[in-house]
Amino acid sequence: MKVMGxxxxxxxxxxxxxxxxxxxSLPFGGRYRFVxxxxxxxxxxxxxxxxxxxxxxxQSLMNHIGDGEEWGLELGExxxxxxTPYATxxxxxxxxxxxxxxxxxxxxxxxxxxxxxxxxxxxxxxxxDLNKVVASHIASGRDxxxxxxxxxxxxxxxxxxxxxxxxxxxxxxxxVDYAAPESYLASVDIFVxxxxxxxxxxxxxxxxxxxxxDRDLVLGGWQRGRVSLNVFxxxxxxxxxxxxxxxxxxxxxxxxxxxxHDLFGRAHSVYTKVRDRVPTYYGDGCExxxxxxxxxCMLDGNVKNSVLFRQVDIQPGAEVENCVIMNDSVIxxxxxLKNVILDKEVTVTPGARLIGTPQNxxxxxxxxxx
Numbered sequence: 001m002k003v004m005g006x007x008x009x010x011x012x013x014x015x016x017x018x019x020x021x022x023x024x025s026l027p028f029g030g031r032y033r034f035v036x037x038x039x040x041x042x043x044x045x046x047x048x049x050x051x052x053x054x055x056x057x058x059q060s061l062m063n064h065i066g067d068g069e070e071w072g073l074e075l076g077e078x079x080x081x082x083x084t085p086y087a088t089x090x091x092x093x094x095x096x097x098x099x100x101x102x103x104x105x106x107x108x109x110x111x112x113x114x115x116x117x118x119x120x121x122x123x124x125x126x127x128x129d130l131n132k133v134v135a136s137h138i139a140s141g142r143d144x145x146x147x148x149x150x151x152x153x154x155x156x157x158x159x160x161x162x163x164x165x166x167x168x169x170x171x172x173x174x175x176v177d178y179a180a181p182e183s184y185l186a187s188v189d190i191f192v193x194x195x196x197x198x199x200x201x202x203x204x205x206x207x208x209x210x211x212x213x214d215r216d217l218v219l220g221g222w223q224r225g226r227v228s229l230n231v232f233x234x235x236x237x238x239x240x241x242x243x244x245x246x247x248x249x250x251x252x253x254x255x256x257x258x259x260x261h262d263l264f265g266r267a268h269s270v271y272t273k274v275r276d277r278v279p280t281y282y283g284d285g286c287e288x289x290x291x292x293x294x295x296x297c298m299l300d301g302n303v304k305n306s307v308l309f310r311q312v313d314i315q316p317g318a319e320v321e322n323c324v325i326m327n328d329s330v331i332x333x334x335x336x337l338k339n340v341i342l343d344k345e346v347t348v349t350p351g352a353r354l355i356g357t358p359q360n361x362x363x364x365x366x367x368x369x370x
Contacts, residue, residue, distance in 0.1 A: 003134055004049040004114040004195070005042040006083075006104075008097055008121050009035065009061055015244050016365045017343065022054055024122035025061040026247070027326050027344075029254050029264075030294040030309050033064050034241070036272045037127065037263075038120040043071040044268035045131045049112045053083045053100045070271050081107055096211030101202045108199055117198050119213075121189035125239040125250070128190070129267040133232050137192040140230035144218065145192040148231055149238045152186035155179055157240075161187035161214040163231060171229050174222055176215045185231065187214070188238055201227075237262040248341055248361040251307050251324045255290055277310055286314075301331065315350070322358065326366075340364070 009024035017026055024035035035052075042050055050073060054061055062082060067075035074080065083104040097119075101108065108117070116137070118130055128147070137145035146163065153162050162180035166172040175184070191213070193201075201217060210216035221227030237259055239250040253259045264270050277296030282288065287302040296311040301318030309327045314320060317334040325331070329342045332350035339356035343366035348354070352370055356362035364370055 002112075002114040003045075003047050003116045003118055003130075004108075004112060005038075005047045005051070006101070006117060006119045007035065007038045007042075007050065007052045008100070008119070009052055009058065010055045014123075014241065014247055016363055017244055017247060017341075018057070020057055020366070021060045022057050022122070023241075024052070024054075025058075025064055026241075027309060028125070028247075028251065030292045030307055031275075032270065032272045033061075034122045034125065035061065035065065036270055037125045038122055039065070039068075039071045039073075040268060040270045041120065041126075041128055041130055042118065043073065043271070045129065047118065047130070048073065048079050049114055050079065051081045051083045051104060051107045051111070053097075053104065055084075055100070058082070058084055064273055066273065070273055081111070083107060096216075097213040098202055098205055098217060099211040101198070102206045105199070105202075108195065108202075114195055117193055117195050119191045119193075123241045124189050125241070125263065126188060126234065126236055127263055127266040127268065127270065128188075128234055128236065130190075133190065134192055136232050137230055142228040142230035143193065143197055144221075144227055145230040145232055146218065147188040147190035147234050148185035149188050149234050150185055152238070152240065153180040153182055153184040155181045158242075159184075159186050160189060161218060163187065163229075165231060169231070171222060171231065174219050176219050185233070186240075188234055191218075236266045239263070244341065244363050245359060245361060248324060248339075249358065252305065252322065254292055254307065255305060275310065283316070285316075301333075301335075309344075318348075324361075343367075346370070 009022040026034045068080040158179050162175050162184040164173040164184045241247045280297040283300035286299050290305045292307045294310040298313045300316040301314040304321045306323040308325050311328045312325045313330040315333040318331045319336045321338045323337050323340045325342045326344045329346040331348045335348045335352045337354045339361045340354045341363045345367045346364045347369040354362050
């Protein structure tokens, strides 16, 4: 099977966490970025032609992916392309995913001889065997395959796309941007289509000023009888990141062994940019329990149930619990932090006290001193 991949990098808004970066480049799990999961899902099944769609704030994303070597891709060799408004025919930020695809039509039409396109968002994390998804799509004979997850819809969480199946496994109902009830399957925002079909549908919808994937292509197409759907149920771990609170909760879920193993090793390994650092230093008298700790840290205080990225400095007498601390942050002596997210290069002054809740963690923006 000849397959190409398209990754949407600005598919979610997470407040101050994505104020100056794409969702795809958001740090996660101590040493990874969100985009690592999408890139690994594609590259580990042999996809070697990948376009990364980025509307804005994409410098950190390009710095992280670079030439794609860590994922077996090569920038400039037809393997990896950055599809930004300034690298395509678009002169403005994309109004929806269909418009981004229309602006990247040269990549779709002339980028290679692939037969199928896999489209993946960045804010929903999973470790999935895409060969099985593509095989299911081909066997179904349908126009479009949607990967779904049961147990996410609960009548409270708003979902981009949710689908209800009848007793035969056929689509009975579908909703967009709605808090669907438990009987609905949540889209994982992974789609598969044949390349010629996708190109034709994108051109047709854009000609009628339709820009949105879920509402116009999937829901609208299904309602008008123009799109036949194949639903692929995924049973593994799926982490939806639609708010800072969800990002915080999902980061701490990685401390659970079963979640961590399923997300990083269910179908394949997850690769990231290599950054060699010295080992973490654990000072005399420090206590560290139930944590994910990256390399290069200096730990002289006490840390519990937290995720520490590279080169975090926790000074003597500091108490850190249920926190996500990103690269190069410093927590001063005697400071107390609980239910806190520190973005990169934050300085917490000695004796400071930051206490949030699991539902409303305190978020400190990159480079701030508190």
